[in-house]
Amino acid sequence: MTATSGSFGRPMAPKPSLRRKSSRGSILADRAATVVLWGTGVLVLLILGSIILHFALAAWGVVSPSFILSDPSETTLGGILPVLWNSIYMLVLTMLIAVPVGVLGGIYMSEYASENAVTSAIRFAEEAISSVPSIVVGLFGLILFVDDAHWGFTALAGALALTFFNLPLMTRLSEQALRAVPQEERSASLALGATKWQTIRHVVVPLAIPGLITGVILTAGRVFGEAAVLLFTSGIGTPPHYNFTNFDLLNPASPWSPFRPATTLSVYIYKLNSEGLGAFKNQIVDGSAAVLISMVLLFNLGARGIGRILTRRLTAS
Amino acid sequence: MAQMTTANRLTGLRARPGLLERIDVPRRVVFLAAVSMIAIVALLMAFIAWQGIQLFVKDGVSVGEIFSPTWNPLANAGPEFGLLPFIAATVCVTAVALLISTPLSVGLALFLSEVAPNWAKAVVQPSLEIFVGIPSVVWGWLGITVLVPFLADTFSGPIVISLPIAGPVFSMPGFLTGFSWMAGSLVLSIMVLPTITSVSYDAFRAVPQELRTGSLALGTTRWQMIRHLLLPSALSGVLTAVVLGMTRAAGEALAVQMVIGNSPTMPAAITQPLTTLTSQITLDMGNTVFGEPWQDALWTMSLVLLIISITSVVLVRLINKRRLAS
Numbered sequence: 001m002t003a004t005s006g007s008f009g010r011p012m013a014p015k016p017s018l019r020r021k022s023s024r025g026s027i028l029a030d031r032a033a034t035v036v037l038w039g040t041g042v043l044v045l046l047i048l049g050s051i052i053l054h055f056a057l058a059a060w061g062v063v064s065p066s067f068i069l070s071d072p073s074e075t076t077l078g079g080i081l082p083v084l085w086n087s088i089y090m091l092v093l094t095m096l097i098a099v100p101v102g103v104l105g106g107i108y109m110s111e112y113a114s115e116n117a118v119t120s121a122i123r124f125a126e127e128a129i130s131s132v133p134s135i136v137v138g139l140f141g142l143i144l145f146v147d148d149a150h151w152g153f154t155a156l157a158g159a160l161a162l163t164f165f166n167l168p169l170m171t172r173l174s175e176q177a178l179r180a181v182p183q184e185e186r187s188a189s190l191a192l193g194a195t196k197w198q199t200i201r202h203v204v205v206p207l208a209i210p211g212l213i214t215g216v217i218l219t220a221g222r223v224f225g226e227a228a229v230l231l232f233t234s235g236i237g238t239p240p241h242y243n244f245t246n247f248d249l250l251n252p253a254s255p256w257s258p259f260r261p262a263t264t265l266s267v268y269i270y271k272l273n274s275e276g277l278g279a280f281k282n283q284i285v286d287g288s289a290a291v292l293i294s295m296v297l298l299f300n301l302g303a304r305g306i307g308r309i310l311t312r313r314l315t316a317s
Numbered sequence: 318m319a320q321m322t323t324a325n326r327l328t329g330l331r332a333r334p335g336l337l338e339r340i341d342v343p344r345r346v347v348f349l350a351a352v353s354m355i356a357i358v359a360l361l362m363a364f365i366a367w368q369g370i371q372l373f374v375k376d377g378v379s380v381g382e383i384f385s386p387t388w389n390p391l392a393n394a395g396p397e398f399g400l401l402p403f404i405a406a407t408v409c410v411t412a413v414a415l416l417i418s419t420p421l422s423v424g425l426a427l428f429l430s431e432v433a434p435n436w437a438k439a440v441v442q443p444s445l446e447i448f449v450g451i452p453s454v455v456w457g458w459l460g461i462t463v464l465v466p467f468l469a470d471t472f473s474g475p476i477v478i479s480l481p482i483a484g485p486v487f488s489m490p491g492f493l494t495g496f497s498w499m500a501g502s503l504v505l506s507i508m509v510l511p512t513i514t515s516v517s518y519d520a521f522r523a524v525p526q527e528l529r530t531g532s533l534a535l536g537t538t539r540w541q542m543i544r545h546l547l548l549p550s551a552l553s554g555v556l557t558a559v560v561l562g563m564t565r566a567a568g569e570a571l572a573v574q575m576v577i578g579n580s581p582t583m584p585a586a587i588t589q590p591l592t593t594l595t596s597q598i599t600l601d602m603g604n605t606v607f608g609e610p611w612q613d614a615l616w617t618m619s620l621v622l623l624i625i626s627i628t629s630v631v632l633v634r635l636i637n638k639r640r641l642a643s
Binding site for chain 2: 026027029030032033034036037038039040041043044045047048051054058100101102104105107108109111112113118121122124125126127128129131132133134135136137139140142143144147164167168171196197200221222224225226227228231232236266267269270273274282285286289292293296297299300304
């Protein structure tokens with residue numbers, strides 16, 4: 001462990017200190033390092049395990065079918081039906097916009113883009129949006145849709161802001177999935193006389209489906225939990241009682257309409273924490289958090305499961 | 318990417334395409350989808366910058382004034398818009414979070430890339446993905462219900478370090494309520510752990526296997542190999558990881574707002590409540606009216622956040638360029 005200054009350059013010419021046969025001290029250091037590194041792995045599992053256990057215990061007696069299926073209440077335990085509905089609604093609405101644009105963008109980046117200024121500008125934009133804080137993306141949505149376009153707090157404004165926020169991830173995951181398709185598949189298709197677009201549509205995209213679906217589900221998990229983007233775009237009010245038989249998409253009273261405020265489950269947790277005063281606040285938040293974590297776990301397992309099944313089915317045939 | 322494959326050459330030999338093929342509609346459509354991200358970024362920067370300068374343009378606050386340590390947007394006799402407490406708090410909370418998280422995350426990345434047998438990887442890696450998926454409001458709520466009471470109960474009295482002869486050498490007020498700089502940093506350190514871990518892990522995996530076997534064949538221990546060969550070789554990747562973690566920590570809003578105590582004061586002790594840029598925006602945006610100076614100051618804060626994040630993107634690019642050049 002002596003003479004450690006400077007970086008270790010070529011592997012064929014190690015420092016004299018390294019060429020010596022390992023001494024007892026360095027073997028002890030190696031053992032200690034191994035123990036410490038194992039410790040980090042164990043620590044992460046312990047933290048995750050205790051978080052899941054914590055919420056399982058906290059949600060015990062709170063989460064029930066009636067908790068999930070009734071309206072919120074200030075005076076009783078209440079439920080989370082409208083906010084859970086809004087979370088799913090926002091998820092679907094966002095993915096309806098983000099998936100086509102993201103996949104098409106991924107196709108360009110993987111199949112068409114050459115190393116030029118436009119491509120590097122797209123890459124820079126991709127990195128820039130990924131690093132802009134979610135709250136700033138939310139403020140952008142606030143100024144663009146809520147204020148300037150006079151939409152007010154609407155599900156559509158929230159979904160568009162969420163699309164902005166998640167488009168880079170969706171594009172990058174699609175690009176990776178498409179790039180993973182072997183070059184020979186493209187060559188074979190082109191050699192048979194198919195055009196470039198026919199090759200993409202009938203050869204590359206079908207082969208990339210498992211990866212694309214994994215990308216969709218990973219993005220979905222992020223959309224489902226996001227709150228900072230939505231605070232100032234789709235609103236933070238207590239949702240009214242929803243009449244699910246009202247299918248008038250242009251009527252803001254309909255839970256199916258994108259032109260209405262939509263407080264999601266994550267935003268609801270934040271709202272309860274900052275202004276909730278009811279006696280059941282802690283139980284409701286614990287229950288909501290447990291539901292949120294369960295959904296995220298489902299998305300994760302779903303992404304793995306579906307990806308694996310599709311890969312097997314598509315590659316075996 | 319312009320590889321000259323046999324197929325590419327063959328397509329070049331094909332007969333001249335017809336008009337529809339020459340316009341190449343699909344190419345244009347996918348190009349538009351990719352370019353939309355440039356439009357989004359340009360619009361976002363323009364709008365936030367425009368709103369962010371209103372404090373100076375419309376409200377007549379000088380640029381120097383925002384570096385004052387006093388935040389008092391409601392004072393009748395001349396409100397003060399010093400943003401320094403928020404900027405300093407963002408820097409301090411992020412710095413402590415990284416101090417806690419970096420050793421842990423890099424250790425974890427080393428564990429996954431060098432030490433862990435396959436079964437351990439198969440357990441730890443999915444766990445990390447679940448970590449990423451846990452929403453920030455849930456981290457904040459965990460902070461409030463578990464971490465904050467723990468800090469308040471355990472370290473309520475003043476924290477004093479004394480030496481036998483010299484007497485007390487260091488003292489700090491204890492956690493009053495538990496809502497504090499420390500709580501914010503601890504919550505953030507867990508939230509950025511997966512980011513730093515996964516980027517460092519990729520950096521370690523990118524080091525060629527031959528270097529490892531070469532080093533081990535020369536009789537070094539695994540730890541010597543990690544310390545003298547792997548860490549220096551992957552240094553720029555690890556730096557990138559830390560910068561990405563920093564960006565995420567500085568931009569995180571809700572979890573921090575929930576545990577930090579929301580007090581716009583200059584950071585002095587790690588036990589005191591603070592307010593970061595993000596938490597103040599989250600807290601105040603709903604209470605202010607569009608166009609009033611108070612809200613304009615919040616837009617200026619978001620412009621500061623935007624500048625921080627764009628700077629970090631450029632920083633990551635510089636780090637990686639150096640790696641490619643060397």
